[in-house]
Each structure stands twice: as C-alpha cells, then as structure tokens.
Amino acid sequence: MANITKKVSWSSRTDESGATGEGTPLLNGSEQPQYSRQLPGGGSLFHIGRLSTVDLEEEMTSDEDSLRGRPKEIPHNEKLLSLKYESLDYDNSENQLFLEEERRMSFIGFRCLEISRWVVCGLIGFLTGLIACFIDIAVEELAGVKYQVVKQNIEKFTEVGGLSISLILWAVLNSAFVMVGAILVAFFEPIAAGSGIPQIKCYLNGVKVPRVVRLKTLLVKVFGVICSVAGGLAVGKEGPMIHSGAVVAAGVSQGRSTSLKRDFKIFEYFRRDTEKRDFVSAGAAAGVSAAFGAPVGGVLFSLEEGASFWNQMLTWRIFFASMISTFTLNFFLSIYHEKPGDLSSPGLINFGRFESDSVAYNLYEIPIFIVMGAIGGLLGALFNVLNYWLTIFRIRYVHRPCLQVMEAMLVAAVTATVSFAMIYFSNDCQPLGPDHSEEYPLQLFCADGEYNSMATAFFNTPERSVRSLFHNQPGTYNPLTLGMFTLTYFFLACWTYGLTVSAGVFIPSLLIGAAWGRLFGILLAAISPSDSIWADPGKYALIGAASQLGGIVRMTLSLTVIMVEATGNVTYGLPIMLVLMTAKIVGDYFVEGIYDLHIKLQSVPFLHWEAPATSHWLTAREVMSSPVTCFNRLEKVGTIVDVLSNTSTNHNGFPVVVHMTGSDEPAKLCGLILRSQLIVLLKHKVFVELARSRLTHRKLQLKDFRDAYPRFPPIQSIHVSQDERECMMDLTEFMNPTPYTVPQETSLPRVFKLFRALGLRHLVVVDDENRVVGLVTRKDLARYTLGKHGLEELQLAQT
Amino acid sequence: MANITKKVSWSSRTDESGATGEGTPLLNGSEQPQYSRQLPGGGSLFHIGRLSTVDLEEEMTSDEDSLRGRPKEIPHNEKLLSLKYESLDYDNSENQLFLEEERRMSFIGFRCLEISRWVVCGLIGFLTGLIACFIDIAVEELAGVKYQVVKQNIEKFTEVGGLSISLILWAVLNSAFVMVGAILVAFFEPIAAGSGIPQIKCYLNGVKVPRVVRLKTLLVKVFGVICSVAGGLAVGKEGPMIHSGAVVAAGVSQGRSTSLKRDFKIFEYFRRDTEKRDFVSAGAAAGVSAAFGAPVGGVLFSLEEGASFWNQMLTWRIFFASMISTFTLNFFLSIYHEKPGDLSSPGLINFGRFESDSVAYNLYEIPIFIVMGAIGGLLGALFNVLNYWLTIFRIRYVHRPCLQVMEAMLVAAVTATVSFAMIYFSNDCQPLGPDHSEEYPLQLFCADGEYNSMATAFFNTPERSVRSLFHNQPGTYNPLTLGMFTLTYFFLACWTYGLTVSAGVFIPSLLIGAAWGRLFGILLAAISPSDSIWADPGKYALIGAASQLGGIVRMTLSLTVIMVEATGNVTYGLPIMLVLMTAKIVGDYFVEGIYDLHIKLQSVPFLHWEAPATSHWLTAREVMSSPVTCFNRLEKVGTIVDVLSNTSTNHNGFPVVVHMTGSDEPAKLCGLILRSQLIVLLKHKVFVELARSRLTHRKLQLKDFRDAYPRFPPIQSIHVSQDERECMMDLTEFMNPTPYTVPQETSLPRVFKLFRALGLRHLVVVDDENRVVGLVTRKDLARYTLGKHGLEELQLAQT
Secondary structure, three states: OOOOOEEEOOOOOOOOOOOOOOOOOOOOOOOHHHHHHHOOOOHHHHHHHHHOOOOHHHHHHHOOOHHHOOOOOOOOOOOEEEOOOEEOOOOOOOOHHHHHHHHHOOHHHHHHHHHHHHHHHHHHHHHHHHHHHHHHHHHHHHHHHHHHHHHHHHHHHHHHOOHHHHHHHHHHHHHHHHHHHHHHHHHHOHHHOOOOHHHHHHHHHOEEOOOOOOHHHHHHHHHHHHHHHHOOOOOEOOHHHHHHHHHHHHHHHHOEEOOOOEEOOOOHHHOOHHHHHHHHHHHHHHHHHHHHOOHHHHHHHHHHHOOOEOOHHHHHHHHHHHHHHHHHHHHHHHHHOOOOOOOOOOOOOOOOOOOOOOOOOOHHHHHHHHHHHHHHHHHHHHHHHHHHHHHHHHHHHOOOHHHHHHHHHHHHHHHHHHHHHHHHHOOOEEEOOOOOOOOOOOOOOOOOOEEEHHHHHHHOOHHHHHHHHHHOOOOOOOHHHHHHHHHHHHHHHHHHOOOOOOOEOHHHHHHHHHHHHHHHHHHHHHHOOOOOOOOOHHHHHHHHHHHHHHHHHOOOHHHHHHHHHHHOOHHHHHHHHHHHHHHHHHHHHHOOOHHHHHHHHOOOOOOOOOOOOOOOOOEHHHHOEOOEEEEEOEEEHHHHHHHHHOOOOOOOEEEEEEOOOOOOOOOEEEEEEEHHHHHHHHHOOOOHHHHHHOOOOOOOOHHHHHHHOOOOOOHHHOOOOHHHHOOEEEOOOOOEOOOOEEEOOOEHHHHHHHHHHHOOOOEEEEOOOOEEEEEEOHHHHHOEEEEOOEEEEOEEEOO | OOOOOEEEOOOOOOOOOOOOOOOOOOOOOOOHHHHHHHOOOOHHHHHHOOOOOOOHHHHHHHOOOHHHOOOOOOOOOOOEEEOOOEEOOOOOOOOHHHHHHHHHOOHHHHHHHHHHHHHHHHHHHHHHHHHHHHHHHHHHHHHHHHHHHHHHHHHHHHHHOOHHHHHHHHHHHHHHHHHHHHHHHHHHOHHHOEOOHHHHHHHHHOEEOOOOOOHHHHHHHHHHHHHHHHOOOOOEOOHHHHHHHHHHHHHHHHOEEOOOOEEOOOOHHHOOHHHHHHHHHHHHHHHHHHHHOOHHHHHHHHHHHOOOEOOHHHHHHHHHHHHHHHHHHHHHHHHHOOOOOOOOOOOOOOOOOOOOOOOOOOHHHHHHHHHHHHHHHHHHHHHHHHHHHHHHHHHHHOOOHHHHHHHHHHHHHHHHHHHHHHHHHOOOEEEOOOOOOOOOOOOOOOOOOEEEHHHHHHHOOHHHHHHHHHHOOOOOOOHHHHHHHHHHHHHHHHHHOOOOOEOEOHHHHHHHHHHHHHHHHHHHHHHOOOOOOOOOHHHHHHHHHHHHHHHHHOOOHHHHHHHHHHHOOHHHHHHHHHHHHHHHHHHHHHOOOHHHHHHHHOOOOOOOOOOOOOOOOOEHHHHOEOOEEEEEOEEEHHHHHHHHHOOOOOOOEEEEEEOOOOOOOOOEEEEEEEHHHHHHHHHOOOOHHHHHHOOOOOOOOHHHHHHHOOOOOOHHHOOOOHHHHOOEEEOOOOOEOOOOEEEOOOEHHHHHHHHHHHOOOOEEEEOOOOEEEEEEOHHHHHOEEEEOOEEEEOEEEOO
C-alpha cells in the first residue's frame, strides 16, 4: 500500500453555478511526502486555505472578495467565525459494532432503554427543581439578612443625620457579595458568566461549547447567581436556571461524573452526542419550567432553540421533565413557606394571579398594546445596541480576571449609590397597607404608617418588585417615581448584563417594562375621560413587561407561552402575542436580540433555521472545504498518527476511500471515520498484525468508545512505537459505512437543510462518480449570512 | 440514441445484511423491447413485483414469507398498505427554472413573500373563526327550535299519557336531521365523513389523501356537522373544525379555487406542495384553536402531527393564525350573544372557569388521578376495540351509500329512543336553580320547580352537558343517573363514530369521561371521612374527561395543553399530564388510538416518528423498489409517453441517468424528474426539434408548472402525434439535478430518518459508482411495522 493519504483537491471558487457537470475535477492522488515536495513551504497555506485565516494578510491578498471587512482592527468582530468550536454529532455512526449491538438487543432491551430515558428525565426534573429551590431559599435568606442590617442602620442614622454611613455600609455589603460571585466566575469558570442562555442555545443548536455542561460550571453558576442577586445587582436568577438544568441533564444522563471521577455504570447507552443532546433539551426545559413555572413554555423553549427534528416521544419526555421540575420546586417551597401541599408557587418568579374578570381588555385597547409593543421594540433595540458597544469595550479592555472582578464590584457600588440617591431624593410616601403586604417597607423620611415607595422598588428582590408593579392598587406609585426608576434601572441593567457574574436579564427586562408600562397606564388613565376603569395600571405593566422583554430577547412562541403560564391566565394570550410580535418586528429592524448578539460576538458558528434566502446560486462546490484528508480502508498506523497530530488542520472527520486495483482510477468514498474513533482504536492498538497474535483477546466493543466519551484523550497522550507505526489498521469495521453525501452541484439551501435537519457534523461532497471532492462542516454553512447589502461571508478565525 | 429506457434490476431479497459490498449488482442495461422479449408474458409480474399485489395468487405462490396473512379473506385488513395514496413532495425541485426565478428575485421580493405568508395566515385564521362561528350559531338555533317543539309536545302528552307519540316525534326529527347530513356525506363527498382528524393527520404526515382539501369537502363537512349535532347524535362539532381549517388554508393559500374555476392571480408562489402543506398546518391549528379556544394547543397539535422539521418562523405564523381564529370566533360570538367585546368564549367548547382556589388538588390525590388515568386507558381501549370491529363490519357489509344513510338514521332513532327511555324511567328530579342556569330544563314527571336531570344530560348539547358535569354543585346528579348515562352513552358514542356523517369524537369522549369521573368523585366522597371537601366531583369530572379522551385518541402534549387552555387554569397541568400519560400507556398496551386504527384500516402509508426499533439489519437494498424506470437526459417523446401511460406501474418519479460515450458503462444518476413535470412539458411540447422553429416563443417558466398545480392533467388527455413521438425532449433544464441519494447499504432507520426529516417523496438508492439501483418511496418505508412478534411487513394492495 503505497498510497496512504489521499488529498483530493478541487479548484474551489467558481462563482458561476450554471456550469453543471462541466470541467473535470483536479484530482490529486499522490501520496503525502510527494505532495509536500510539490509545494515546499506553501503547504500550510494550502492546508489552511479556506479553513482558517490565521494568516490574514495572505488571505486578504489572495482573495478579491471586498465584503470581508478589516478584521485586523477589531479582534472580536461579529464578522468573524471562530474555529475553536466543534460540532456535536447528532448522526449515529452506524458501523458494524453498532449494528451488532442493535442486533443483540431484544425488543425487551429497547423497552428498558425507553423506560430508563423516562427515569433520567424524571431525575433531571427533580434535581433541577431542587436546585431552583436551593437558589430561591438562599437568596431569600441572604436578602432578608441584608435588609435587616441596612434597615437598622438607616433607621439609626435617619434621626441623627449620618445617612452617608448607611450608604457606605450598603455599598460595601453589595460589593462584597458581588465580589465573591465575580471571583468565582472570573477565576474558576468564566463560562458560567451571564445567563448561560446563549451558551445553551449554542449547545442545542449543535455547537460543542467547551466546559459548558460540567459540574464545576454548575457549582459556580449556582453560587454565583446567589451572590449577584443578593448583591443587589439589576439581575435575575431565572436565566441561570436554564443553564443549571442543562448541566444537570448532561450529568445525570451519563451516569457518571468525570470531574468527580465516579462512574455509576448506569445509562451507558446514553453516552453519545445524540442522546446527550436530547437530555440537555429536557434539562433546559426543566430549567425554564422551574424558573417561570411554565412547563409548556419550557418545552417550547427547548424546541424553539434546539430540536431540529421534532419527535413525539422526545417532546413528551421533555414535558415530563418540565412538569416534575416545577412540581418539585413548588412542593419544597411550600414546605419552606410552612404551607406544605399548597402548590401556589410553581416558579422562581410568580406574576401573581390576574383575575380575568377584573382586568379583561377591550377591543379598542389592542392598538394601544401594539403601540406599547413598538415602544418595547425600540427600547429593547437601544438596550441591545448599548450593551453591544459595552461588550466590545469589555472584550478589548476588560479581559483580565481581576479587572472583571473590579468592574463587577464597581457596578454593585454604583447600583447601591444610585438607588440610595433616588430613595433619598424621592418623597413618594405611601401609606402602609393594613395587611402589611409589603415585605420590606422602609420608612425613611416618611410619616409614621407610611413607607417610601421608591425604596420598595429598589430594596425588594426584583421578582417582588415586578409583582407589585403588576398588582398594587392604582395610585401606589406616582408617575415621577416610575419614570425615574425606569430611566435608572434601564442603564443599570444594560451596564450589568455582560459583567463577569452569573445572572440573567429576564427579570431586569420585565422590571423596566413593568415600570414604564405602569407609567403608560397611569398617563392613559389621566388623559382619558373620567370613567377610566379600563386603564388598569397593572394590566399595562404586564403588557409593558412583555414588550420590553420581547424587545430585548426576541423570543417568540415560547416567550408568549411563558408569559401566559406565569400570569396563570390565558385571557392575555392574544395581547401578549401581538405585543411580542410588534416588539420583535420593530427591534429586528435595528439590531438582533441580545442573545444572538452575544453569540455573534463570540463568533460561534450558529446555524439559523434556514440558509439565507438569496443563496440559491451558491453550490456545495463553493461552500465546502477542500482538500479533504482521506484514509484508506486499510491504513498505515503511522499515517493516521501523523494526520491526527497535525495541529494546523485539526480535522475531526475523515472520509474513508477505496481504490480500484487498477489504482489509476481515483478513490471512491466508502465510509467516514471520526478522530475520536481513531483515537480509541489507537489506544487499544487494534492493528491488523496484532490481531493474529491475540486471538484470545476480546473484540473491541461499542462500550470502549462510550467509556472514552466525551473527553477523548488527545493524540499526544497515546504512545505509538516505531514498530507499531508500520502496522496497518483496518477501519472497515469501525467507520460509518453510509455517511450522508451530496453532489457538488447541490445548492447551499439544500445542503443546509440536510445538514440542519439531521444535525450532522460532517457532510461529504462527492462528484458524479462518488469520489470525495470536499467536506461540508458547520463553519462552512454558518459563514453565509444575510447582511444589509445581501449575502455576506464571514471570515474564519482561529480565536 | 438507442438505449431509451433503462431498467435497472437488482436481486432484491438478501436477508443477511452483514454482506457489505460483496456480490456484484445484476445490472440490466438492455433496452425496453429486448427486455420484453426476454420475459414474454411474465413481464407484468416482474414489473409489479414488489410494488403491488393485484395478483395475489401469483404473489402468494412466489413468496415464501409466512407473516403476510391471508389478505383475500378480509379485503380491508390493517396488514395491507394501499397503493392508491400518493405522497406530498416537501422537497423543492431545484431545477434551472427555479434557480433562475430565485436569482431574479430581489431581497425585497423575499420580504414581500414573507409578508404575504403572514397575510395568508391571518386570512386562514379569520375564515376558520367565521366558520366555527357559523357552525356554532346554526347548531344553537336548530337545537333551540327542536327543544321547543319537543318540549311542547312532551308537556302536552305528559298529562294525557301518550308519551310514545312524543318519542316518535323526537326520533323522526332527529332521524330527519341526520338523514340530511348522511345523504350529503354519503352521496356527495364521502371523504367528509367522521371528524376528518385522521385525514388531516395523514395529509400533514405527507400523504396526499384524494379530495381532502377541496371546497366541496368543506361545504359538506360544515352542513353535515350541523345536521348531525342537531340530530342529537353522540357527536361533537370540534373535530370537523380541524378539517375545515385545513381546507380553508389549502384554498386561501392557493389564491384560486379549481372547483369554482376562479383564479385570483395572487399567491402564485405558494402553488406547490411545500408551501401548501405549511399553510395546511396553520389551518389545522386554527381549527383546533377555534374548537377549544386553545391557540397554543393548536400549534402543538399541528407540530405533533405534521411538522417533520421545526421552523421558528413557520411556528410563529401558525400561532398567529390560531390566535386570529380564536379571536374572530370570540368576537363574533360575543356579538351574537349580545355582549359585544366580552371575550369570554374563545372556543366552540368552553369548560367554564375552574377557580383554582376552590378546587386545588392535594398531593395525596395524585395516586387517585393515576388510577383514573388507568381506568380511562382501559375504557378507551375497549372503545377502540369495539369501534374497530364495527368498522371492519361496516367496510364489509355497509359500503353502499343508501345503506350508510339508513344506518345513520337508525342510530339517530335508537339514540332518541334510548335517551327517551332513560329519561322516562329515571326519577332523578332536581330543583330548578333560582337563576335558571339550566337552559333546557324539562319538567316531565317531576314536581313543579324541579327538572329531570337525566333529561338535561341527554337534551342539552353535549358541550353544555360537559360543562354542567364539571361545574354543577355537588349533589346535582345522583350516582345511578351518572352510571346509567355513562354506560348508555359509551355504547352510543362507540356505535356513532365511523358512521357516514360528519362529526367528531372529542366531545362524546369528554362527556363519557366527565360522567364516570363525576361518579368516581361522588363515590370517593362517600367512602372518605366526613370532611370530604377535597373530593369535589367537578374536579374528578375534569380528570375523568381527560383520561377518557386520552384513552381514546392517545394524543399527548397537544392534548394536555388543549385541556389546560380549555379550563383556563394552569394549576391542573400536572394532574392532566399524568392522567393522559397513564391513559396512553395503559391503552397502548391493548390497542392503538382510534385515529391510528382508522388510518391503518384505510391502509394509508403513514410514516411514524421513527423506523421500528429492531430494523437496523434491514438495508436500503432490501427496502427499495426495483427495477426503476429511468430516463435519459435527452429522451425520445414516444418513450416518455409510453412510460407515463403504463397504468400497471404508474410511477411518479423517474431518475434521469447519463451514459458514458463508451456506452458499455452503466448509467449514472444525474437528476430526478416527476410525472407532473413531464406532463407539463408534453403539454407545452417542449421538444428539441421544435425549439429551433419557435425561437420567438417564450421560454417555459415555473409559472406554467404552478398553473397546472395541483390537478395535473392525466397523460391520456395529452395528444402526441406520431411525428412528435419521434422528437426528443431535453430534461436537463427541468429535472432536479441534485436529488437526495443513499447508498444501498444504508440501514432502514437511516433511510427513514432522511426521508421523514426532509419530507421526501422519492429517494434514489445508488451503488458506490453512483448508478441507480432502486427507488425508495413512502410505501417502502411504511411497510415495516413493529408487531407483537417483532418486525412485520405489510402487504401492498391496489385497493
């Protein structure tokens, strides 16, 4: 076997797609060393070619495409696509080992598997619910302690007149909490920053985000969010629940923890990307469900973000996990609140009950709601643009962990100061209700029996503030308070999102929206004729909250359902839908949703629902990566080790080709093998020559691959002796013999559809003789986006 | 060009799948006449081969498979798969015409298209809501008239003692209504029988059910359902709404009506299967939404039944249509009820408001709910089995329209008689409420100021009976009444479903369930200790209704959401989910859901979510149909006409192959062309020879194909002269140049996944040199099902 590694190259850029089948492929059937000799020095360029732009200068000179921008100026540009992200493989490698295992499995076996899937989903729901419960109780307790301390201090100094000391105490307390949270995140697990929703979106989209579903991430996330909420930042604890649920799912479903080095030897069948991703969907749904008490919304969130393929049983399992999760939370919280069995708090946030009779809407209010949606869209777009600039600033200048911690502390101190100033200068006193419905009333300079309503808005947990904006009697807040609050909180929340703390943007958005929505309702009642019962400010607060949230995150169906479930009343379905739709349309006109912005800023190769509309003229030939490194069915170990060790390419999938005995004929595709499989084979030394000598040894099984999943050892850790390098490896048994392929004339939308619908990682492009001409991976498809001026192509970058 | 039609045959049945790549294909490259000569007389057998079983005797002798049963005995056996159903094509044919059109379309063009999709969805929702409104009002009015007439008559004869005359009047009235409905269905449009949900399920699954989305079907459906509900049958008007919505969608989205011969020249872009199926999803969702006031449930129904590929924008549009539909219904009904603007009746059925505080459930009730779920599953399975036998009986003996009408009238008369007898012999008198909450009280033999509660249960519209079972005060019904009612109504409903009338099974199921559920609640309260406030019979009625409905239809997530939305209260989410899950598990143990049973009895090639679990050892080679009729790129017109006219095969997709000039080489796949495309080409006489003579003529455009959609003329209607038969047709421009293909070693689940996920109609199977060896269509995949004894293969039949 002289021909060891086949490099099949193809002159790649022919912008005219009309030429079908003309021109013969430039097939290069020569062996590796010869090939290197042909292109001395320039080999790396050729290898990298369309796959990376480490050498930007070279790329720029060799490419005439003027749309590419100037990526040298801004290192983290949304016009870049990072190469550091791998794809998850939703496609099973149906090699002979797999088929043998399937054949051995009886019908009963499949039933048991199905049952264990349900058990896992139940566990996921239960644990997610428990975590939510833990976060909720911890935040409650800490907030209670903080309130007591600060209140006593304020009361002491209100009379003697040294309130600046109270301010300092408050700011220091908050900063301390936030510091702990920020240190956890910045130094231990940076991926735990933020809400985690962008990361989970990416994971469900099929991008392997490093370390996103590790146990350590979960711990940092949970304690980080407790600290940041207790630290009084303008954040919520809901977003992180989704991430937490996903981590729980990824952990439970694998029946082991690599971090803890424990293997429970259960659920071994689920140790592959396909199953894991399904469970992570369930976990994310359980997280949403626990956060908002919205099991159906959770399922829809998972489906909207993740499922490329709807499967009834899977959906039903996801729903089961969601239900268990909200039920668990509800049950344990009811015990904590000393009303066991009273299942009235299904989520971390509870909008309270809107009685439909009292606050039904009228037909003529619908245009008003639509106007509010437009306002929400505008404000949301403003929020996103400001946050986008801020994030770029942070990426450039605030990338050292200690700077990040300091920024977080600064934000905490400023939040406390601003709040304090506003409380200090506000004179919005409200009478204390007879039933003391306010949990944290602060008298300050108000008369006895009254409390400062601005203080309530700032001092409460944001969840409680939202609820009081929805439900408090008309007249509880005066318009000026609301206006000032909206303005301040808007900028605070915008500054806060993207800090190196673990926290979510849902609740701040809702709070901003509820505040200006209520203001809107009050103004509306003021300008309308006297019998203005219809303009209930609580109702407008709800619509405003929906519109602001929609304007920022731009979720659609799932958000509608989440809002409806959180209000516990289906009457508001239509207005909420209209408002979210308007907010999305208006917002999308200016800028994308905040999650998508952050995904873009991370240069993640995210696949949207469809290929860009105007991309039908692009064909697989132009899109694919080539040349492709291929292996023979019977391949020399040395070659395999060399290819795997080549850090400049770092390919993960290799087409396996077969040669006619006439050798002159080019090689035909006969399978696809993954880096991970090759590594396991090398580790177990499955060489043809050794097979004879150890006939008594057990055959390699699928179990061996599963045991190595998901952290396959790097090639460097596998020792292959010089003698072994001369051995041969037979890949026939291990490769996927029927990878999905497309002809090279296939249009981009068609390739995209196949790739997205089946959740592929590698798609082999073949010519009309079934010879490999290229390989399409996620980056090749994610590169094309629809910009303002038509189709744009993103730059690939190694960062 | 001598080689005109390629028949590529392959020895098809090699049950050992382990042999990968061994054995050389038996390629038959000879031309048609020669081929016929080789097999004189037996040619038809060869052609039919695995594609049909018209000649059952021949098939049986030539096939040793013992699993196939004896299809001669029972013509409509669920072990058969009908060949009369075609597949919808969700895959675009990306030929050059299409690419040119896409290229011509600007970015603005795509925007406009998107906007018109929204407009169409809005229209669909609006019209569906209107239809629901019309049905509701018509039924109300007719029921009111009937009640008045019968009531007066009964009151007259209660005293003088000739109640048998009242019975006859009632029975005749009911029979007359039902007769009109049954005649409409049986003689004008038999496809409008039943609820239409099985048909819509099939359509959304990708099966082209003949005449299912025609205007005539809609009219018959609407008037049929009014008649059958007014005729007092044990049916509901909700199921037909789903069908109606689908028809509206299919009509509106095409911008024309073939029945009315009107073409509005709008929405022409949507005239293809892909777009139409998306809109039909929206229509079905709008139907569910109008029926139950459940917009989210509607979206989930559509997704659960149809969408093989989840698309965010599509889902959002579907949701929009649903919202508009329920809103329209609500709005117009509020005007009808003379309370304009009071949006309190979002659906045809309204469960009434369950106030969560009064009837919350406790933890210890959950096991009770699960037991009720199991009962519902058992009763549902019994219902389905009885109905299954009945349907087989009907298929065998009651297939003439006049017999069907007579059966329907008989059922109507029996329903009236049984109801009357039960009312007559019941002595369950209840005091009239002070506020006259009962709309149709009937005094009969009760004391003044009282009414007969059995009469209420039978005389009310079923929707109102359900509501009173949910909400009436404890003590309104006595246990005996409920027990008798359950028993009677169970058998009546079972007999009624499958009659040749247009009617649904949702409401009868709910009613049966509500009755025994309430009975269950009453018994529970009786045996529990005195402080039995927890056992509110209304709550148990709700759970019973959910469980019975789940046991019969076996829907999952969508049904949960529909029930939750119909109750207007998310508190019951968990119990309803648990109950539906239990009912499904218990029921599935015995028999499938009623819709699936009926689909099976129609021998529809329905594709489930996944291939049977144990089918990994089957490969594409065993599954595919072969030989395949292929065309050359440049094909003789005569050959095309002959192939299309061949009624024994009736293929719809033809791979286009290309020959090397060396001619000895077998043909390689280069495209796929559809029968419908060929017919349009023949009609427009797009022949190579004529092209020169009519250079001034306009080129064929995609519009010409759209104009012919969906009712392409049969080949017989196209006249091709003898001279023209000698012309050549160039298919290059019109074929799909990049059809999806799979290698012949691909396992069935893999083929299935590709086929299902992309909604294909034809999937070409190629060998490792890209030569056509077979074609996989829907029937080839739907044939394999998992029976009690492992994998079973269904027989194909021409019926």
